[in-house]
Amino acid sequence: MAEPEATTTTPPTMAKLPWHVRLSIFLLSALSNTSRRSNGTVNRRIFNLLDRKVPPNTKPVDGVSSSDVTMDPTRDLWFRLFTPSAASSAASLPLVVFFHGGGFSFMSPSSIQFDTVCRQFCRSFHAVVVSVNYRLAPEHCYPTQYEDGFDALKFIDQNGDVLPRSADVRKCFLAGDSAGGNLAHHVAVRVARERLQSIKIIGLISLQPFFGGEERTGSEIRLKRVPFISVDISDWHWKVFLPTGSNRDHDAVNVSGPNAEDISGLDYPNTLVIVGGFDPLRDWQVRYYEWLRKSGKEAQLIDYPNMFHGFYIFPDLLDASQLISHVKEFMNKQISNAK
Numbered sequence: 001m002a003e004p005e006a007t008t009t010t011p012p013t014m015a016k017l018p019w020h021v022r023l024s025i026f027l028l029s030a031l032s033n034t035s036r037r038s039n040g041t042v043n044r045r046i047f048n049l050l051d052r053k054v055p056p057n058t059k060p061v062d063g064v065s066s067s068d069v070t071m072d073p074t075r076d077l078w079f080r081l082f083t084p085s086a087a088s089s090a091a092s093l094p095l096v097v098f099f100h101g102g103g104f105s106f107m108s109p110s111s112i113q114f115d116t117v118c119r120q121f122c123r124s125f126h127a128v129v130v131s132v133n134y135r136l137a138p139e140h141c142y143p144t145q146y147e148d149g150f151d152a153l154k155f156i157d158q159n160g161d162v163l164p165r166s167a168d169v170r171k172c173f174l175a176g177d178s179a180g181g182n183l184a185h186h187v188a189v190r191v192a193r194e195r196l197q198s199i200k201i202i203g204l205i206s207l208q209p210f211f212g213g214e215e216r217t218g219s220e221i222r223l224k225r226v227p228f229i230s231v232d233i234s235d236w237h238w239k240v241f242l243p244t245g246s247n248r249d250h251d252a253v254n255v256s257g258p259n260a261e262d263i264s265g266l267d268y269p270n271t272l273v274i275v276g277g278f279d280p281l282r283d284w285q286v287r288y289y290e291w292l293r294k295s296g297k298e299a300q301l302i303d304y305p306n307m308f309h310g311f312y313i314f315p316d317l318l319d320a321s322q323l324i325s326h327v328k329e330f331m332n333k334q335i336s337n338a339k
């Protein structure tokens with residue numbers, strides 16, 4: 001009698017990365033590891049010294065010009081504005097409001113990684129991009145980041161003239177990666193509750209959003225030696241972000257758990273969720289996607305099985321350029337639906 005054939009499925013392997021990507025991952029991880037103190041503070045001196053920042057450029061470079069716009073100097077609320085230089089003022093370009101990642105504790109719109117990401121969004125999507133500088137934890141804890149994010153949007157809503165004429169605020173997308181994806185979600189909920197005057201949000205682009213919970217998921221347990229993130233690292237970030245006394249089942253973190261707010265009656269934007277096979281946060285991100293669907297929202301999940309947390313900051317990876325095409329497709333669909 002024949003033995004039933006064993007079904008062997010080869011698990012995906014992480015893409016082989018070029019040496020300069022591996023070097024960058026190593027340097028960025030070493031930098032954040034040395035800046036994160038075990039007593040819950042950040043060594044800003046070290047971090048700011050080695051976080052490579054770039055200035056805006058009013059003269060176009062590769063078809064993109066940029067400038068920094070102050071919203072509220074008392075709390076360092078500002079954004080970097082990226083404009084495609086070829087756009088005529090008669091054009092009607094989508095507006096992308098972007099929140100950068102960094103565990104709520106690190107980086108800014110002028111960090112070279114996020115300046116590069118936004119520049120590429122601007123050029124490839126032919127969109128006006130606003131990259132928001134929000135205050136960081138642990139100096140500023142929850143809900144400061146959500147308030148800064150929402151206030152930035154409100155500022156743009158009420159001061160449309162800070163944007164170039166070509167920007168069409170009726171075609172606005174919220175976007176964020178990692179902690180910025182978490183922030184974009186909470187801002188989207190707040191917008192749906194409080195409404196804006198002129199801005200209309202027609203889509204949400206969620207790149208490997210930072211969500212979590214007390215429970216340990218399969219991907220958190222399985223993926224130990226992968227770039228940028230581990231259970232220890234994310235636990236540290238949650239701990240310094242959350243108010244004292246709360247745990248990771250707080251609704252800021254465990255967005256899809258039973259503590260979560262009910263969004264089924266809200267006008268929540270259609271959402272694109274990007275996940276990677278070697279990202280420990282993957283299972284939480286998939287749950288977020290499933291929860292959006294269960295709440296009656298339109299959501300699409302795209303999986304990059306060989307990719308790690310934050311792969312899109314390396315534009316020359318093949319998957320990073322595929323990501324750009326996928327996001328572009330999603331945006332075009334929302335724009336034509338909104339007509």
Ligand SMILES: *[C@@H]1O[C@H](CO)[C@@H](O)[C@H](O)[C@H]1NC(C)=O
Pocket residue numbers: 026027029030033230232233
């Ligand atoms: C950073 O810390 C993590 C978690 O403690 C560790 O796995 C990783 O090897 C460290 N990386 C560097 C470059 O120090």
Ligand SMILES: *[C@@H]1O[C@H](CO)[C@@H](O)[C@H](O)[C@H]1NC(C)=O
Pocket residue numbers: 037039041
């Ligand atoms: C945390 O550690 C740093 C460096 O050892 C120290 O300067 C700082 O005062 C400590 N902060 C707290 C709140 O314990």
Ligand SMILES: *[C@@H]1O[C@H](CO)[C@@H](O)[C@H](O)[C@H]1NC(C)=O
Pocket residue numbers: 213214215249254256257258259260287
């Ligand atoms: C966190 O979320 C998961 C579902 O994603 C759920 O099983 C768990 O009970 C949640 N915890 C709380 C307290 O919300």
